[in-house]
Each structure stands twice: as structure tokens, then as C-alpha cells.
Amino acid sequence: MAPDTSALEALHLTKIYKRGAEEILAVDDVSLTVRKGEFVSFVGPSGSGKTTLINILGCLDNATSGSLKIGGETVFAENKYLSESDLTKIRRQVFGYIFQKFYLVPTLTVYENVILPFAFFKKAEANADPMEILRFLGIDKRTSHRPSELSGGEMQRVAIARALVNKPEILLADEPTGNLDTKRCEEIGQVLRSLNEKEGLTVLLVTHNPALAKVAGRTITLRDGKIAQPA
């Protein structure tokens, strides 16, 4: 049997939200596979369901129906939902997250922010010096600074370093450049690309920015909760 090269495998994922009496179909029967080491971007208009989809793929939420395999292992299947603790256990082992807002702790230094995940959990294999990550991201000279002393681009790099410190298998980036200008946006795009190309990290990127989406090897367009145009 050939080794499983899929990082993620989603089958017929559906997510329905209830808003009062109204039911909103946010993700509508989405099936997709992401290979290990692949860089996939998700684009689409606001309300198209891309963030909801990436939240399910990133084990931040349960699907209403469908199944999800991570690294060949079934995480959840039809009508079997995971508790918050179970989701946390998967998240800490598999994923690193970066978001539009950086959520750096203002009273901690850059270095302390980067190693913050170690206060809660440290993977056995995460023995690499966090300084290597900071060097890779070009912020190794700013380790003792507070977040308030950094530019937006630097803060996002710190957030990326924090997401990488526990050696995730998959990096999930939800609108990571939403708060940055065009130049910083390009820089972050290059950082994500080199993490994918040089480190072999699987990257899932949600963005409104077509230029940023292009740094990915594959772009998936979502519309009304469905995959409209797989690349």
C-alpha cells in the first residue's frame, strides 16, 4: 500500500449555523484533499464560507455533517463530533494558526511571545531553538522589544513565529495580511512561500487579496459555501 501523502482529506463537509429560527448554510457539501507540503489558498467574496471551511479543516469547529481525515486518520465522521478538549488535543499536535489580528501579549517581549505556546504545551519534537525561527523570519534583532515597539509587518512575523514554535504539520493563515499595507503584505506572502518551499510546511491560506493568493501553489475559490473553481 502506498504511504498516505494527504495532509487533510475532507468529504462532504457541511456546516449549518442557526441564527434564531433561520438556518444558514455556510459550507455546502465540500470535499477536498490537501497533500502534505502543499500550499493552498482559499479565495472568494465575503460570506462565501472560506473562513468557516478553514475553521473546520483546522479543528477549530465541528462540521454539521461530513468527515475529515488528518494525516490519514479520521478525526471526525458523520454525526460524531469532537469535544473542545479533543479538538484542542488535535490542534496542539497538528496546527499552527495566524490571524488577521496578531494578538501578541503586550507585556511580553517578542521572544516571550514566540515561546508563549510552551507555557501550555510543548511537543516532544519541538526542540529547535526559537531563535532559528526568528532569524528565518528576519526579526532576531527584535527579541527583547515589546509588541508596541514593532511595525505591523514585524508583529505579524512574531505571530507567525509563535505559530511555528511547536513545529506544526499544517499552518493555517486566515487573512494574515488584512491589517498590513501592500509592501508588508508582499513580505508576508514571501515568508509563507518560503516556509512552504524551504521547510516543506503545508499551508492553508484564506485571503481576499488575489495577489497574495497567487503565492500559493493551488487556489480554491468558494462561493455560497461551495467550491466554485478548484485550481
Place this chain on the structure above:
Amino acid sequence: MAKKINIYQVAYKNLLRKKTRTALTILGIGLSAWVLISLLGFNRGYESALNKDIDNMGFQVLVTAKGCPYEAATLMLKGGTGLRYMKESILADILKHKEVERLTPQLMAAIFDPNKGESGRINAYLGVDPVTFPAMKSYLKFKQGGWFTDPTALEAVVGYEAAELEQREVGDKMLIPEKNIEFKVVGILARSGTADDGTIFMPLKTVQKIFDKEGLITAAGIKVNKDANMNELENKLYDLPDVQVVSMAQVKNTIMSLVSTAKVMVFSIALIAILIAMLGVINTILMSVLERYQEIGIIKSMGAMPWDVFRMIWTETVILCLLGGVIGIGIAFALSKITDILIRRLLPYAPTGSLISIDSQLGLITLGVVLGIGLLSGIYPAWRAARVRPLESIRSEGD
């Protein structure tokens, strides 16, 4: 760089975000801790000071003419008696009882002196037996001079504070107003920390003669044999006609019952202070949790389990209470004398010794109580934080 980080460091640094709010909360807890330890110290110190006062009386039972027991108890501690009179012959009847080791008669006389102070003052003279009284009050030491030279002499021994107030020294002459009788100061007592400090002592016979109370006394102090049954003696003494018997135990109980009302009031204040501090802690930590709602969600997305987040927030509460407790206890130690004065004003009767007895053991107990309150106060905010779901906190960002 091999620096490490743990939940406790993160919790501590979280408190530095809003320094003013943190400082005010610590101050609130500190004030509550101050009130609490002072009251616990008062609870202990008052009883000990009262016991010391009673021990320093030199006698365990006081026999007075029948009257109000509360008045008798209070006057007993203040060194005087109610101005009701008994016949001196009662002493022989009291001495018949085998439980009585020593007996000393007293006659209190008071007279208004219009020339003292702004609107006059009552001068009190305590007639005591020159033989039995000094023997019973062996703890009294002299700063100057000594006891009377003769049982009928026109002489006085003046307590330390009374001598200070009157600016008297041995050899000075003093005048009894209205009676126009002069007497000589033969002794000034050293400070004893008891009611004797404010008393002017004269020979019993002299006071009886000056105030036309020959053959009368106002009280008889009894020192009881070590193995004697106090209750039995009290019952026997009550067989004597028209006497009021006040024992040390009764005095203590009477005073403690008077003070218990003040204690309830003061403990109520402490309880309110603690409740306010608790609400302050809950409010501070809860506000901090709500402000960091999204950040806590991100921390959970990093792999923090609900218990990790609970522990982090709980630690913040413990740090606040620990600092507040230590500051409050420090203030209590530093200001115990001022607290003593404030509490003294609230009481119907305050013993002469220190009312507030604070030591390191009480400090540790108070710190334990404050930490316990902190842990309780922290449960709800920590539980709220532990329940934050990463998705809910992040959702506001996406589409």
C-alpha cells in the same frame, strides 16, 4: 537564548497591563486584610488585656454593698466602687470563711473640685488599709517615697498618672476641696499600666474621718486560697446581708458581654470590607478576561486546555490577593497603635494594656484567609475564561 516561560509568569505579566487598576485592587484587598488582622488581633488582645487587668487587681473577689452588678464590675476594674456603704464589721464575717486568704477593706470618697480644669472635676480618694492593701498589691512599685507612716496620718500615695496630672512630688501638700484639709504626698507610684495609676490612695481611717464615714467601707477585696472552691465561697458570701459579690470570672463575663456588641459591629464592618474586596477582585479579573477574550481564544488555539486557562486566571487572582494581603498585614503591624486608639473609642470599657495583639502566626492566618477569599473570588472569572472557545473569539475577524 534558553529562556523559558510558564503559566505563572504569563499570569503575573498580564496584571501589568493595567497597572492602575491592578494597584487599586491590591489596595482594596490590602485594606480588607488590615481590617481583618486588626480585628483578629483585637479578639485576642482584648481578652488578654482584660485578664491582665484582673490579675493586677490583686484580689479575685470584690464584696460591695448591693447595687447594679454592671456598675460594680466596671467600677471594680476602674479601681473604685459604687458609692454604697457597708459596715466595717462585715470584714470579720468574711474572714471566718476558710477560703479567704487575705482581705482588704476600701473606702472610696469623691468630691467636686470647681478649680480643676475648665468646668471643675471630681477628685476621688481611695482609703486603703496600710497593712493589707500593699500586701495584696505587691506589684505596685514606687517612683518616689513609700507607703503611709501611720494608719491615721494625713498622707497620700499618688498614682503615676494622677501625679503627672497634678504635677506633684513627694513632700508636696494637697488640699481636699470643701473640707479644707491639707494632706502630704508621701509616695508616688511607678507606672503600673492599671487603674491604680490614676488613683490617690490615703489611709482608710483618715478617709473615714475626713468624710464622716467612720465604721463604713465601700468594698472589700478578697484574695482566695489557691485550692478554694470559688463558687462555694460566692454562695457563702451571698448569705451576708445586702452585699453584692463580684468575682473575677463574673467581671470578665460582664465586660466581655458588654464588648461583644461592639465586636459584632466591628466584625460586620470587616465582613463588609471583605465582601467589597471580593467583588473588587471578581470585577477586576472578569474585566481583564473580557478584554482579553480574543487573546484567550488564541491561547486556546495554541493548545492550552481549559484547565491551563483556568489556572492562569486563577493565578492572577492569587497574585493580587497575595500582594494585597502582605501589604495589608504590613500596614496592620505598622499602624497597630493607631488602630488601638480607634477601637478604644468604640468600646464601653477598654482594659489598660494593648488591645491589638498581632504576631506572625496571626499574620499567616490572615494571609491564608485572604488567599482563600481570592481563590473563591477567582473561580467565576477563571471558569468564564476556561470556557472561551477559540472559534467564537476568532469569528469576529472572518467572513
